[in-house]
Amino acid sequence: MSATFDAIVVGSGITGGWAAKELTQAGLKVLLVERGPNEPHGDYPTEMKAPWEMPFRGMGDAEEYLKSYPVQSGNRHFNEYTQHHFVRDDINPYTVGEGQAFNWWRGYQLGGRSLTWGRQCYRWSDYDFGANKADGHGSDWPIRYADLAPWYDKVEDFVGVSGSAEGLASLPDGHFQPPMALNVVEQHVRGVIGQQWPDRCLTVGRTANLTQEKEGRAKCQYRSICARGCSYGAYFSTQSSTLPAAQATGNLTLVTDSIVDQVEIDPVTKKATGVLILNTATGKTMRATARMIFLNASAFNSVHILLRSRSELFPNGLANSSGVLGTHIMDHASTLSGMALMHGFEDRTTYGNRPTGIVIPRFRNLDKADGHGFTRGYSYQGGALQSTWTQGKRMPGIGAEMKDNLHKVGPWKMVLVTYAESLPRASNRLTLDPVKTDAHGMAALHIAFDHGANERAALADAKVEAKAMLEAAGGTYLFGFDQPGAGGSSIHEMGGARMGHDPVTSVLDKWNRAHDVPNLFVTDGAAMASSACQNPSLTYMALTARACDAAVTMLKEGRL
Amino acid sequence: MASTGTIGSMDRRQLLGAGLLLALGVGTPLQLWRRHAEGESDIADVGQRALAERLSDLVVPATDTPGALAVKVPDWLLLALSHGQAGTAAQPTGPYVLARPVGSAVPVGLAWLDAVGRQLNAMAKGDFVSLAAKAQHDLLSALDAEAFKPGNDAHPWHKIKDLILTGYYTSEIGGSQELRYELVPGRWEPDIPITLQTRAFSSDWTAVDFG
Numbered sequence: 001m002s003a004t005f006d007a008i009v010v011g012s013g014i015t016g017g018w019a020a021k022e023l024t025q026a027g028l029k030v031l032l033v034e035r036g037p038n039e040p041h042g043d044y045p046t047e048m049k050a051p052w053e054m055p056f057r058g059m060g061d062a063e064e065y066l067k068s069y070p071v072q073s074g075n076r077h078f079n080e081y082t083q084h085h086f087v088r089d090d091i092n093p094y095t096v097g098e099g100q101a102f103n104w105w106r107g108y109q110l111g112g113r114s115l116t117w118g119r120q121c122y123r124w125s126d127y128d129f130g131a132n133k134a135d136g137h138g139s140d141w142p143i144r145y146a147d148l149a150p151w152y153d154k155v156e157d158f159v160g161v162s163g164s165a166e167g168l169a170s171l172p173d174g175h176f177q178p179p180m181a182l183n184v185v186e187q188h189v190r191g192v193i194g195q196q197w198p199d200r201c202l203t204v205g206r207t208a209n210l211t212q213e214k215e216g217r218a219k220c221q222y223r224s225i226c227a228r229g230c231s232y233g234a235y236f237s238t239q240s241s242t243l244p245a246a247q248a249t250g251n252l253t254l255v256t257d258s259i260v261d262q263v264e265i266d267p268v269t270k271k272a273t274g275v276l277i278l279n280t281a282t283g284k285t286m287r288a289t290a291r292m293i294f295l296n297a298s299a300f301n302s303v304h305i306l307l308r309s310r311s312e313l314f315p316n317g318l319a320n321s322s323g324v325l326g327t328h329i330m331d332h333a334s335t336l337s338g339m340a341l342m343h344g345f346e347d348r349t350t351y352g353n354r355p356t357g358i359v360i361p362r363f364r365n366l367d368k369a370d371g372h373g374f375t376r377g378y379s380y381q382g383g384a385l386q387s388t389w390t391q392g393k394r395m396p397g398i399g400a401e402m403k404d405n406l407h408k409v410g411p412w413k414m415v416l417v418t419y420a421e422s423l424p425r426a427s428n429r430l431t432l433d434p435v436k437t438d439a440h441g442m443a444a445l446h447i448a449f450d451h452g453a454n455e456r457a458a459l460a461d462a463k464v465e466a467k468a469m470l471e472a473a474g475g476t477y478l479f480g481f482d483q484p485g486a487g488g489s490s491i492h493e494m495g496g497a498r499m500g501h502d503p504v505t506s507v508l509d510k511w512n513r514a515h516d517v518p519n520l521f522v523t524d525g526a527a528m529a530s531s532a533c534q535n536p537s538l539t540y541m542a543l544t545a546r547a548c549d550a551a552v553t554m555l556k557e558g559r560l
Numbered sequence: 561m562a563s564t565g566t567i568g569s570m571d572r573r574q575l576l577g578a579g580l581l582l583a584l585g586v587g588t589p590l591q592l593w594r595r596h597a598e599g600e601s602d603i604a605d606v607g608q609r610a611l612a613e614r615l616s617d618l619v620v621p622a623t624d625t626p627g628a629l630a631v632k633v634p635d636w637l638l639l640a641l642s643h644g645q646a647g648t649a650a651q652p653t654g655p656y657v658l659a660r661p662v663g664s665a666v667p668v669g670l671a672w673l674d675a676v677g678r679q680l681n682a683m684a685k686g687d688f689v690s691l692a693a694k695a696q697h698d699l700l701s702a703l704d705a706e707a708f709k710p711g712n713d714a715h716p717w718h719k720i721k722d723l724i725l726t727g728y729y730t731s732e733i734g735g736s737q738e739l740r741y742e743l744v745p746g747r748w749e750p751d752i753p754i755t756l757q758t759r760a761f762s763s764d765w766t767a768v769d770f771g
Contacts, residue, residue: 048743051730051762056645057636058730063643063667076769184751222745224765349754352745353765387771388760389729389739393722396708398619398700403627406729407738409760410771 005031005253006555008275008290010260010305013112014537015524015544016296017242018155022548023294024251028555031288032252033277035259035297036108039115041239044229046081054080075105075491077116077227085109085116085227091439097448103488104300104447110256111238112298113491116227119208119235119355120381121161122534123152123172127366131421132530135375138328138424139500141529142510145172151542158245159236159541160214162356163206170377171361171534177211179204180220184348185384185412186358192473193360200363200469205356205381208236217241222352235355257281261442262309263293263318265517270313271560272520278440292519292551292560296544299525300329303430303496304445306507306522319497319514325507326430329447329495330422330531333455333484338466340475342384342412349386349409357383360416360469362533364461374457378420379533380466386410414475416466419490420458421533422451428487430496449487459484492536494525511554512547519560523547604638604670610689611677612637618693618700619721620728625738628728636727637720641669646722648672652714675716679703735762 006028009019020032051058060080065073072078072086085107096102107113126145132138149172156175164179182190182204190202209220217233217240226235233240246252261276264287274289295302303326309318317325362377364370371377387410392402428449436444463482470477487493500506503515512527514520523544525536532539554560604612616628616637628634641648648669656675680688683699691699707715728734735741739762761767 050732050741050743051735052732056640056643057726059645059726061643062645062647062649066644066649180748181750187750220748222748223743347754348751349758351749351752352747353763354748354750383766385766385771386760386764388764388767389725389734389762390768391771392725393718396704398704398721399697400621400623403620403623403738406725407759409754409758410767413771415770 003031003253003286003288005029005288005290007031007292007294007551008033008288009294009296010275011035011112011295011297011301011524012110012238012243012254012256013296013298013524014114014117014238015540016112016294017114017238017246018541018544019294019296019523019548020246020252021242022545023552024246024249026548026552027249027251028552029251030246030253031290032246032254033258033260033275033288034110034112034254034256035280036110036112036256038256039110039229039239041233041244042231044231045084047225047228047231049081056080071103072105074103078105081225082116082227085229093436093438094445094447095433095436096446097450100448100450101486102447102449103486103491104445104493105488105491106298110254111243114237115229115239117537118491118535119226120359120535121156121159121163121174121206121208121538122359122361123174124148124532124534124539125170125172127170127362128530128532128534131376131532132424137375138530139498139502139505142499142501142506147510148539148542148546151546152538154545155538155541159208159241159538160210160212160217161206161208161538162211164203166201166203166361168201168361170363170366171359171379174206176206177214180207180209180211180354180356182358183350183354183384185342185345185414188345189342189384189414189469189473190358193469196472197363197469199366200360202358202360205359207356209355210234216244220355222354224353224355226355255279259440259442260297260305261285263295263305263520265309265311265313265318267311267313270517272318272517280440291555292521294548294551295520295522295526296524299494299496299528300430300445300447302522302524302526304432306497307430307432307445308442314516319507319516319520321516322504322507324426324498324505326496327426327428328424328498328529329428329430329449329493330424330528331449331487331493332419332422332490332531332533333451333459334417334419334490335459335462335481335484336415337380337418337459337462337482338416338470338480339478340414340470340473341478342414342473342475344474345412357381364458371458372461374454374461376421376423376454376458377533378418378458378462380416380418380462382415382417384412384414386412413478414470414473416470416480418459418462418466419492419533419535420455420462420484422492422531423454424495424498424530425452428495447487451484451487455484456482492525492531494528494531494536497522497526498529499527500529511550512543513551521547521551603642604673607677607689608670608673609634609638611673611680614689614696615676615700615720616724616727618697619724620734626733628724631728631731631733633724633727633731636731637673637723638670640723640727641673642667644669646719646726648719648723652716652719656714656716672716672719676703676720729762
């Protein structure tokens with residue numbers, strides 16, 4: 001069986017959806033290959049379920065989780081309503097470095113992690129794109145903010161990002177729908193911080209949840225159970241947004257349950273010719289050919305495909321003449337830096353579940369080096385919340401008195417979680433495991449990853465500053481941490497096929513195109529040369545839209 | 561619950577359990593567990609069930625709304641323990657080693673309940689479940705206060721109480737009558753007054769997870 005297309009897009013997650021949309025809308029015939037099962041928009045089986053309708057009250061079967069989901073079940077969005085949006089660990093193995101831990105939290109289904117993502121949308125600034133060059137960690141980005149700004153505009157306009165323009169140099173404003181309001185405690189803390197620290201700003205999280213209807217998508221219903229899937233289409237996902245746009249062109253062929261094993265190459269022209277696809281439903285392998293390939297399988301899986309695609313020409317992995325393929329992977333070092341009881345608002349509450357928190361953008365090491373023992377920076381996310389019945393698990397008391405207590409809205413708490421920039425290091429690296437294979441006989445991915453001293457110093461500073469800000473706002477500081485969670489815990493794993501000027505030190509050029517293979521593009525998180533401290537998805541989408549535009553131009557000009 | 565005999569509860573429970581097993585001709589707890597695994601409902605022995613019922617009722621009694629017994633929290637508690645919910649598939653840390661070893665064919669989770677039962681019987685100097693309700697309330701209050709002393713996080717009562725509260729507040733009555741449940745709020749109001757009538761939401765998922 002074989003098929004020929006103008007382009008093949010591997011992966012239907014947040015960037016694969018964008019590649020499929022952009023390329024089909026440019027008139028190309030596109031094959032979109034998804035390794036997991038189909039999940040049509042609106043057909044989200046647990047979306048409307050109450051806890052009492054679930055066999056394990058929404059928490060899932062702990063016995064099953066120990067056996068089949070020991071890693072995935074550690075994810076805060078993983079539960080009985082969402083477990084089908086996560087991989088089974090027992091049949092999707094990977095290995096980690098000696099003495100290391102890495103949470104590779106994944107979803108293999110149509111839409112990938114666009115169904116479960118945190119939806120936070122933040123632009124990078126030139127503090128970020130210029131960072132590698134400025135302090136010498138990693139290799140210089142081949143682009144700057146001005147290269148990406150129009151693509152951020154385009155992406156935000158289509159995605160629908162609600163947020164507040166704040167005029168901050170470290171977190172450029174975008175094209176926003178009206179923001180969701182801060183709650184009464186957050187508003188108070190914003191005021192205190194702004195007054196005491198003029199260089200810091202607490203604002204509502206910029207989120208891909210609609211506050212205005214948009215092209216057949218309803219506005220947010222304030223359920224905040226997004227990871228179950230949203231039939232209102234109120235948050236951006238492949239299903240709600242890019243896939244229908246791509247399908248409307250008539251140029252898209254979608255296949256699910258299909259794993260791309262390898263990208264194939266013509267040793268003479270050194271161009272990619274197509275992909276080998278394993279259909280997991282039938283066990284059969286097929287070959288699809290195209291004039292260009294877009295890898296959007298997620299950062300680590302795109303690298304994994306390249307590492308698997310070995311040939312005489314590229315014995316160490318496709319597009320790896322530099323030897324840096326798989327190296328310099330990153331994930332934000334994150335931790336709960338502070339939690340405080342907040343006073344003075346005992347007679348106030350909220351209605352509805354706002355699907356975003358707050359953000360305090362980076363303020364360290366911008367125009368002056370004020371990081372104590374670290375370069376670059378960190379930002380906080382979190383918010384103020386009130387307790388409900390689960391506080392009873394941590395309180396003494398039984399009987400009618402306790403029941404009466406839990407009947408009431410609980411006290412206000414404010415939480416600040418830090419995301420610190422992860423420096424690119426050669427030792428943090430993906431390779432093929434020499435022994436372990438997955439259920440399909442493919443070599444498992446080996447992940448060697450450690451956070452470094454820079455990240456730990458940033459988190460130590462973040463804990464001190466979180467306490468200072470929460471106490472300045474009148475809070476009673478309860479606790480906080482300064483050590484990062486295991487690698488992967490931010491679910492911002494990225495890098496491994498970094499962009500760069502130089503084919504000797506980078507895998508991709510300034511158009512996300514492989515230096516070695518002129519018709520091969522990688523536009524997901526693998527392309528990242530540094531991590532900044534912002535949630536990365538918006539940047540991945542902007543890079544994808546930009547690369548698609550460049551690829552179409554190159555194709556039309558006969559340069560691919 | 562009617563007996564006030566002097567036999568220790570473990571003995572009594574074993575006697576009751578053995579008697580029941582003999583009467584039913586079903587054999588050992590392991591076989592019982594296998595039957596459960598095959599889809600049958602006998603998860604626990606009668607002593608465990610009696611204890612689960614008393615503890616559930618004492619923690620969440622009927623007031624102006626129904627309590628734990630009305631929404632079958634004991635069934636939930638035994639199911640949850642048999643599946644190791646809330647971390648009960650593992651042994652507790654500290655001094656509270658359970659009678660049943662990890663790796664036993666019978667779920668470890670039920671041993672957490674047994675451990676609480678042993679302590680309550682020791683405090684009762686007899687059979688806790690046979691005491692009058694007021695005496696049970698006082699003993700369980702004392703055990704609860706001890707378990708929530710600083711540094712006593714490993715006390716098995718934490719898990720049992722956790723699962724009783726979970727069973728109640730994730731039931732339809734606990735979640736939507738005792739508390740408020742709104743799956744589709746439809747709007748966000750960032751600052752509204754609390755009145756005497758304001759009830760907490762069981763559908764405030766952030767509060768459920770992090771409150």
